[in-house]
Amino acid sequence: MHANRKQVGDTKLRRHEKYEHLIAAAKQLEALPTAVAHPCDETSLRGAVEAAEAGLIVPILIGPQDKIASVAKEHGLKIDGYEIIDVPHSHAAADKAVEIVRAGKAELLMKGSLHSDELLSAVTAHDTGLRTGRRISHVFVMDVPTHAQTLFVTDAAVNIAPDLMEKRDIVQNAIDLFVGLGLGTPKVAILSAVETVTTAIPSTIDAAALCKMADRGQITGGELDGPLAFDNAISPEAARIKGITSPVAGQAQILVVPNLEAGNMLAKNLTFISNADAAGIVLGARVPIILTSRADNVRTRMASCAVATLFAHSRRASAPIRA
Template sequence: MEKAAREPAVRPSKYDRLVTAARAVPPATTIVVHPCDPTSLGGAVEAAELGMIVPILVGPAQKIRAAAEAGGLDIAPYRIVDVPHSHAAAAKAVELIHQGAGELLMKGSLHTDELMKEVTASGTGLRTARRISHVFVMDVPTYPETLFVTDAAINIFPDLEAKRDIVQNAIDLYTQIGLGTPRVAILSAVETVTPKIPSTIEAAALCKMADRGQITGGVVDGPLAFDNAIDPEAVKIKGIKSEVAGRAQILVVPDLEAGNMLAKNLTFLAKADAAGIVLGARVPIVLTSRADSVRSRLASCAVAVLYANARRRAAALPEV
């Protein structure tokens, strides 16, 4: 008898814990912006069916229904807010957040810049006192930790003040979704401070800001080269004494170019999954790409839902 063909093993995911935790908290009402293709609409519907979100679909109603039909999706249970095009969908989504109609934003099939233009608009957007930044929550098969990479999508060349907020946003996310106290590596090309590489000076300044309480909630060290941040053997060889080196959980990159290349290298060469979320606005924003795996899409939702739930609980605490 011929042996039955073996199905390929499904790799265990560090995201499983996040999705399980998100399913255990109340679902977050989520404004889904222009979900006009089966992929983006399907991600929202799947998260809703798992009990993580209650979606409000904002976009041209006819296109949303056509996407549902093309993807074999049942959207009858969900509210649709009909607007004529993607720009109007982004503006309406921001308006709904101002009205208190949702706790999260989720990007659909519109371009990220189109959504973020409305989010960051002066006077009408969703800015807060904190700088808006992006975090990739990465499951790298060869690394034991869930790895945060920031900022690889929003801030192109952040200055020291912006980097302080970028670091704090990532620490707050890490702690509030239940992962504990993070070890934060400020990346550069080398692990020593030199005026020839400005990012090493900013890394040293960020560490001193953490010492002085201007950054809280994490253990911060830098500058660290990438190998010294994630490889214990490289740390041992170089004789670096650090609580962070060799086992970092948050990687803070010098600029968007470096971060984008790092995240994509991990995704395409190390076969990592990358979930994306924007922080620092009035609500968390789920950014997904058509290239994202189903696992990454659900992880993005899970992280945002856990963060929204932590904010919900903090808002309910009585003032002391």
């Protein structure tokens, strides 16, 4: 039996195979210059250094130079040869990282040991940020050991209570990522608590509208169905019992949650109950943003870098993001 798998009843545990495939694919491509904002703790600096050593990124380290050097020395990390831009604090690091991207000196942006809000504030600044016509949104690319496919969960980190048009961008961003990673045409489930449309649950109405928008070409590149409850989205047996027949039910690859609270709970349940890893990326800006958590392990940070690198390469030959 494969070293990364073991049988438990009828469930195969696939430990990190999906991430291994993504990282291996990214290693075949040119490493991209990456503005790393405030890598001032071991995990964030190690993630950037190990991603560089793996050939995924070329880091530009932005933050207090003495602090970065101290962390590197304390934890045995070799940062010789990497460009370091000395700025006094995390806020300045976020602003400088965005400035470097705007100047075309970096093709990726990576969060270090600062708060996500601090980095995204610099990204979304009207005059100096990295906005496009598309709403910025977050995707968790989840490697769930008990599930055969990589699951994309969106949006569980940026948009708190998105309206219909914001959900349209959230869906399109996730589809574009899935396609850009070379995974084919995604099956997209618009999640709610039930499978029928009812005014008592507004997310079911949004789900139905999003599916119709896809029918009319307002969302492209994926197959949509919704509303679907979580079980009917990922379990063929649950979908069969409920009598739901569609190309998506039971086979969903992208899970679109109704709001941030639901998405956060879903992603953390998968992480802490199913031992999933959750690579994180923000889309809809001028460049992919590697948005990791301070609690992420190095493997997850590596996977986040791999996803961003693969997507950035796919965008090189494509048209800019449209509204």
